[in-house]
Amino acid sequence: MDLYQHFREEEYPFIDQVLSWRDHVETRYEMKITDFLHPREQKIFRTIIGNDENLQLSFFGGWDQAERKRAILAPFYQTIQESSYEVDLLEATYPQKFVTIEHPDVLGAFLSAGIKRKKIGDIVINDNQVQILVARDITAYLLANITSIKKARVQFEQVPIQNRIVPQESWQEKITTCSSLRLDVVLKEIYQLSRKQALTYIQKGLVKVNFQTVEQPSFVVEADDLLSVRGKGRASIADVQGYTKKGKIRISYEKLL
Template structure:
């Protein structure tokens, strides 16, 4: 049975890449370390490797419960150690009394350095402090060139292990019904919006499904899909529980709280 049939067409390219990683480890019998992967990519890679193979996979993102993580694909003779994932964490220092940083601005400034998104992981905050996880091979470049967020000058330092921030997102469940699994219909129910408002949000590239921009309102949402809407937050279609007598889908939505 082909793995392709379990995933969307746009995910096939990543399946091919992950297959190449797996074959490299099998053929050369040495570990392969990836850049940071989003949770959907981690799920695909975990599905591809399986549990009864000659190779295994482990993940680490530099902090407890990290969302974006590097994957280490390794042969059975290897026992992964924390240092094998080559993740550095930086704390961002800025004049907190006078300015307030925001996640999108930090992300935009990092992308402005010409880095691929996979070269850095989570951007964590406790409301005042901010930390970023990066691939060790670009840590020196980051420290030298990441000197401002917008117009705010910053500096970086490496926090002690005990001072690293953690991902503490909790999720709340909501059972509801929807007329279809179209993206615009799910958004309407999830965020209490009119269909007239959801369509422009999608078409103006303010909506992502599984960390990928989606511009088609009729896009079909599936179980475990993560939807993020700029300015509104995130929601996951955790499960589809069946249909009602009137032909509506009974779904479980989960929200970060």
């Protein structure tokens, strides 16, 4: 059976990467630590490794509900601990009274410093605190070079993982039906848009699926896809439940309130 037929064409390079990691572990008998993976990549990784009794696959992102996590693939007999993931938790405070900092501001500051997105995990902002989980090999660079976010001066410091802030996010579960799983159709139902509005958002590059901008209205959505529409928030496809008696497709999803 062709492994690739179960995935999207744009995911083939990541599948090749996973197969390379598996070969590395099987031939060298040593664990492999990945960069931070988003949920879709985590699902692909799990699917490929499956129930291989000779291997163990685990993920860590700082907190149970983290979106982005580092993965470790290792021989079944090796011990994997929290320290094995080689991550550090960085924290900074800012003067909330004078400036408002949001997720894109923090991410922008890190990317502007030359840091690749795959090197950092989830970003959590709570009151005047910012926390971000990072790969340990860039910790020293970040501490020395990230000194401002937006218009606020900040100084990050390393803190114990146990001090992590639990994100106060609220997701609402819903069920809807769609005439198809085309991206424009699904957006129309989830975000209560007209078909024309959904098309406009997509064509203007304001829609992401699994953190990648998608500009094709005919893109087919699948279970576990994470959708985001600029200015409208995020939604996660939980399950595609099949057809109704009227021939529509029933999907369950969660929307971030």
